[in-house]
Amino acid sequence: MKKNVLILAAALALAACGGNAQRKAATADSQETVAAAPDMHTAETSLDYLGTYEGTLPAADCPGIQTTLTLNPDSTYELHLKYIDRDAEFDETGVFTVKENLLTLAQLDDGSEEYYKIEENRLRMLDAEKQPVTGALAENYVLQKNK
Incomplete structure (x- = not known):
């Protein structure tokens, strides 16, 4: 048992x-x-891309263009361009859209578009074919977010 x-x-x-x-x-x-x-996090679903970005973009005929871009919560933007060593400043306004990590700025005056890739706390300027600029100056086509 x-x-x-x-x-x-x-x-x-x-x-x-x-x-x-x-x-x-x-x-x-x-x-x-x-x-x-899958990771569903994109800039489109995140609010961290709104704000003001600054940087000096390359220029063909001067040392650079001091650039300030503000993305507003109402999907409008303000762009201020100041050419270094020249007496030239320009302001532009328009609307923007975000699809995945592509920021598209559409100017109100003429409807022209500019493209940026949204990265962590910065925007990378893209060419007309929506591709990053390549070459020795590629890292100069970046605007950093103001904190």
């Missing part, structure tokens, strides 16, 4: 351990599913 009780106890212990292993496997499978979920 003692043998039967010991065998029964051993069988129950093994069954309990086996059930726990199955639960662990099921938990690991569900964690894999969670880990495989």
Whole structure:
């Protein structure tokens, strides 16, 4: 009789351990599913791109263009350009849209568009084909967010 009780106890212990292993496997499978979920974070779903950005963009006929771009909560923008070593300043206003990480500025006066890639606390100016500028001056086409 003692043998039967010991065998029964051993069988129950093994069954309990086996059930726990199955639960662990099921938990690991569900964690894999969670880990495989795509990252849905884009600039479009985040509000951190609003604000004022500044920098000096390269220019062909002067040392650079001091640039200040403000993105307002109502989807309007204000752009101020000051040419260094020249007596020339320009202001532009318009509306902007954000799709994924692409910022599009549409000027109110003539409807022309400019493109920027939204990055962490900065905007990278893009060319007319919506591609980053390449070459030796590529890092100069960035506006940093004011804190």
